[in-house]
Amino acid sequence: MPHKDTVTLDTMITAYVDSGYLRAAWDFLKSMKRRGFQADGYTFGSIRASRYDLGQKVHSLIVKIGYERNVYAGSALLDMYAECDRVEDAYDVFRGMPTRNFVSWNALLDGFVQECGPLEDAETVFDGAVGTRDSVTWNSMLAAYVVHDKDE
DSSP: OOSOOHHHHHHHHHHHHHTTOHHHHHHHHHHHHHTTOOOOHHHHHHHOOOSHHHHHHHHHHHHHTTOTTOHHHHHHHHHHHHHTTOHHHHHHHHHHOSSOOHHHHHHHHHHHHHHTOOHHHHHHHHHHTTTTOOHHHHHHHHHHHHHHHHHO
16 A cells, blocks of 8 residues: 555554464554554554453553553553453553543443453442443343343
């Protein structure tokens, strides 16, 4: 392609990730960075690393280039930590986010539900999501009740 931009970068990373090639997505990001392309908040949402080792690298890069307060980058980190069963790390990222959207609330709630932690934790996150709840938020909370109902 003669004209590449961050949209091209994000599209390629998404294609690698969706095909299960997380390492290739990370390598592509690094190669594009060497060529002068700068990642943006959307780029990190494209990476969606479900491997903790790569997620740590993504987190380091986010901090290094100054996107740690970006809602899209933060939501991607929340999702990564939740998928890696690191809900406490996800919660640390969440607390540091100055702005939260429905994606960030849902990622944290999903993390608490997947961890099968105390139902009260999931309820607290759900209650905090007032104004940003969507069908995913409601489904996650219903799943929390189902999981905890099975345990009793």
